[in-house]
Amino acid sequence: MALRTMQVAGRLDQGFAISVQCGQHQVLMDQPRTAAGTDTGPTPLDMVLAALGGCFGTIGRFVAHQRRIELRGMRFEIEADYDPDGLLGRNPEVRPGFQEIRMRVDIDADLTEAQKQEFLEEVERRCPLADNLLHGARLRSQLVDTA
Known part of the structure; x- marks a missing residue:
């Protein structure tokens, strides 16, 4: 199958507020008031965790459909650790990204615990966002010529 290209466009607004157009949807991100933001939306790091869920x-829906499993629902609790010294530039030895992401998943389906575990492992293996977090993707940033 051929590659598909996704595209979003965004801009930095007042302060730390960021608006991103994702197709027909607009996503607003910001920083909390305690971090000089206006708290008009979740932080970009919050969005990564939300997107992972x-x-x-x-x-999970795809896998359940393909396996003919009645998946009544899934619940997620996701937390991640990062050191602010990395993203704030205080310590160049510290990674700015997450050190670890932990996800607890409750699967509501008529499966044994072993079957749920195997189901969850397949979901993780097939999740594009998990793949990017685990294996990375090339990132190429460049300036736009405004002249």
Whole structure:
């Protein structure tokens, strides 16, 4: 199958507020007031964790459909650790990204615990966002010529 290209466009607004157009949807991100933001939306890091939960849920539906499993629902609790010294530039030795992401998943389906574990492992294996977090993707940033 051929590659598909996704595209979003965004801009930095007042302060730390960021708006991103994703197809027909607009996503607003910001920083909390305690971090000089206006708290008009989740932080970009919050969005990564939210997207991970969304990806697991979507892939869970695909896997359940393909296996003819009645998946009544999934619940996610996701937490991640990062050191602010990395993203704030205080310590160049510290990674700015997450050190670890932990996800607890409750699967509501008529499966044994072993079957749920195997189901969850397949969801993780097939989730594009999990793949990017685990294996990375090339990132190429460049300036736009405004002249």
